[in-house]
Amino acid sequence: MVSAPSPLYRRIYSVAAQIPAGRVASYGQIARIAGCGARVVGYAMAALPAGGDIPWHRVINSRGMISPRADGDTARQRRLLEAEGLRFDRAGRLDLAAVGWAGPAWDWLEANGMAP
DNA sequence: CGCATGACCCAGG
């Protein structure tokens, strides 16, 4: 048996579950919505059960990079994101302005009716 | 209840 996550963790998971495919959100962004510290979001992700329905791979740090995970398998997260059409630059970073959840560039496109 | 740990963030040099 597995013990149920705390209410705070469920809020964090609930927020993460709403990130659309093809976009990413930072820990701090989720933390602000869930009402907790950014560090707690990372802690919640580390405690996430494998095989769940939470798109944990769409959660990255504020620099647009994949944070070193407890499992150490950052390559898997990168493959999952690339499978959704995301592109990493030479430094292994994503363009948050373009693919960030409600990023400025995306907002501009929507405001002008140019969003896909 | 104190202490250590951690998939973070921001400001400064």
Place this chain on the structure above:
DNA sequence: GCCTGGGCCATGC
């Protein structure tokens, strides 16, 4: 652009 130090706060022993 990189590295450093401080702040953040829940969880487990």
